[in-house]
Amino acid sequence: MKLSQFGEQFTSGAGILSLMDDLGNALATGGDDMIMMGGGNPGHVPGFQEVIQKRLQFLAADKSSFQKLIGVYDPPQGEKDFVDVLAGLLSREYGWDVGPENICLTNGSQAGFFLLFNMFAGKYPGGASRKIRLPLAPEYIGYADLGTCDSFFISSRPRIELLEDNQFKYHVDFENLNIGSETGAICVSRPTNPTGNVLTDDEIAHLDELAREHDVPLILDNAYGVPFPGIIYTEAKPVWNENIIVCLSLSKLGLPAARTGIIVARSEVVKAVSGMNAIMNLSTGSFGAMLAHEMVESGEVLELSRNVIKPFYQQKMEKAFARFHEELKGTPYKIHKPEGAMFLWLWFEDLPISSHELYQRLKARDVLVVSGHFFFPGLERAWQHQNECIRVTYSQDEELVAKGIKIIAEEVKKAYS
Numbered sequence: 001m002k003l004s005q006f007g008e009q010f011t012s013g014a015g016i017l018s019l020m021d022d023l024g025n026a027l028a029t030g031g032d033d034m035i036m037m038g039g040g041n042p043g044h045v046p047g048f049q050e051v052i053q054k055r056l057q058f059l060a061a062d063k064s065s066f067q068k069l070i071g072v073y074d075p076p077q078g079e080k081d082f083v084d085v086l087a088g089l090l091s092r093e094y095g096w097d098v099g100p101e102n103i104c105l106t107n108g109s110q111a112g113f114f115l116l117f118n119m120f121a122g123k124y125p126g127g128a129s130r131k132i133r134l135p136l137a138p139e140y141i142g143y144a145d146l147g148t149c150d151s152f153f154i155s156s157r158p159r160i161e162l163l164e165d166n167q168f169k170y171h172v173d174f175e176n177l178n179i180g181s182e183t184g185a186i187c188v189s190r191p192t193n194p195t196g197n198v199l200t201d202d203e204i205a206h207l208d209e210l211a212r213e214h215d216v217p218l219i220l221d222n223a224y225g226v227p228f229p230g231i232i233y234t235e236a237k238p239v240w241n242e243n244i245i246v247c248l249s250l251s252k253l254g255l256p257a258a259r260t261g262i263i264v265a266r267s268e269v270v271k272a273v274s275g276m277n278a279i280m281n282l283s284t285g286s287f288g289a290m291l292a293h294e295m296v297e298s299g300e301v302l303e304l305s306r307n308v309i310k311p312f313y314q315q316k317m318e319k320a321f322a323r324f325h326e327e328l329k330g331t332p333y334k335i336h337k338p339e340g341a342m343f344l345w346l347w348f349e350d351l352p353i354s355s356h357e358l359y360q361r362l363k364a365r366d367v368l369v370v371s372g373h374f375f376f377p378g379l380e381r382a383w384q385h386q387n388e389c390i391r392v393t394y395s396q397d398e399e400l401v402a403k404g405i406k407i408i409a410e411e412v413k414k415a416y417s
Contacts, residue, residue: 006148035404036396038368040193040342041256043316043395047308048254051300055291065290074286076278077270078105082289085297090264093302094227096240104270105284106277109223109249109261114146115276116219116245116263120185122149130184131378133216135207136172138345138375138389140193140221153378154182162334166325168347169337170197174206179214185245186211189221191232191340194375194391196317198225198339201237212243217269223249224341230305231313232340242266250288252342253301253309260288313342313395320344320394323402327409331416342395345372346408347388353415354387361411367404369393 059065077083083103090096106112121132134143134155147153156177158170170192179186186207191198199207204220211218224231226238229252240246248262263273277284295301317338324335324344336345351358359371372389379386392408394401 033366035367035400035407037393037401037404037408038370038391039393040252041393041395042252042254042342043312045254045309045312047312048304051295051304052254052291055294059290069286069290072286073283074105074289076274076281076283078103078277078284079286079289079293082293082296085293086262089296089299089301090227090240093299094238094240096238096264098240098264101267102264102270104263104265104273104277105289106261106263106273107281107284108259109221109247109251110142110146111259111280112247112261112263112273113143113221115273115280116185116247116269117143117146117152117187118148119269119272119276120217121147121152122184124184129182131182133179133183133186134378135177135186135188136170136192136197136199137377137379138170138192138194138372138386139187139377140189141370141374143187144374144377154380155376155378157379157383163337166328166334167337168334170195172199172203172207177210179210179216183214183216185217185219187219187221189223190236191224193221193224193341194343194370194372195336195345196338196341196343197336197345198232198234198236201235201239204239208239208241208244217243217245217265219245219247221247223247224252228301228305229253229309230302231310231342233310233314233317234339236340240264245269250292253292253305255288255291258288258291259285260292316342316394316398316401317344319398320392320401320405323405324409327405328412331409331412333412342393344392344394346390346392347385348390348412348415349388351388351412351415355390356387358390358411358415361415362408365407365411367407369408 059069083100087098087100087103090098117132121130123129131152131154134153136158137155159173161169188199208218226236246264250258250260321338332349334347338344355373356371359369362369370391373386376386
C-alpha cells in the first residue's frame, strides 16, 4: 500500500500509538495478568461515578433529553447549553472575562491539540516555518506526533533541583530559554504529564510575558489541573487572558470514554477551531457535555474536584510513593516531587540499560510502564537523562500497583547488578 507523507507519519512509530496499542491489546485479551501502570486512564472514583450514574439515568428516562443526547447534531463549537454554563462558572468563580464566544469543545483533548498545534506551527504563507515551543522537557507523550510536518517541536532541557528524600524537581531554565522567530506558540502542561510537576504561578506569569513579547499564544494544558479536575497537591492559580489558550478535559474527571476536550481562548481562536471541527467532524459529541452540564452549572464540579477526586489520587500517590522508597532501597533512584496528576516519574541515574529495555523487561513480566525516552520531543541535542527515566501510573487497584512496584524494583536492581 502506498501512503502519502501524512499517511506514513501517522501510521509508524508514534509513542502514543505504542502506548495505546499495549493498553488496548492487554484489555482485549483479558488483561487479567497484566498490571496496567503505563497509561493515563483515570481510576474509578466512587463518589464521582455515583453522581454521573444518576445523571445518566435522568437523561435516559427524560424523553426530550434522551432524544437530544443521541439524535441531534450540535454546533461545531459544541453543545450550546454546556458552553453557556461553563462560561458562567469561569466568569463567576475566577473573574475570567469570558463568554460563550470564548469556549469551544473538541472530540477529546488530543483532537484539540492537533487542531491548535497545526494552526500555529508548520508552513506559513510566504514560506516561513514555525514550531511549537515546549519550554520544559519532558512533556506529554501525545504531543510528539501531532505535527503535519517534520521538525514540528523545539524543546528545552529543564533546570534540575535536587531535593531531600531521593527527590528532585524540574524548573523552566529561563536563562537558556530563547523564544525566537521560529516559535509559533508556547505550550506547557500543568501538572506536567509525565512527571507530576506543577509550574509555579511565577513561572506561568513569566512564560505569559515572553509569549506576549513575541506575539505568540501561550497554550496551557490543564487536563489534570485547575479549575477541574484539580489533581494538584500544591498551590496553583487558575489563569486566563486573551493571549492564553486554556485547555481542559472531562477525561480526568472520570469521563475518558466521553471524549470531551475544552478550549478557552479569545474569540478568533474559538471561531477557527469551530471551523475545523465542522470540516473534520461535522460537530462534536454531546455525551460528555450533557453528562457534566448539571455539575458545571451548579459549581458542583469544583466541589467534587476538591473533596472527592483530588483526595482519591493523593492517597494513592502517597502509598505508591512510600512503597517505591521501600522497594528501591540500595539503588541510585530519584523520584520527581509528586505535585499533581496521577503519575510518578522515576530517574535511575547511570542505568546500565536504556529505559526502553527496562520497559521491555517489565512488559515480559506483565507490568506495563512507559519508557521515558518518548517524552522529549524537539530536543536539539541528545541527553542521557532521556534514557534513564520511566513514567508509572498509580491510579489503578492499590494491590496491583504494589505488586507492580515490587517487580519494577526487582528489574531495576537486576539491571544495576
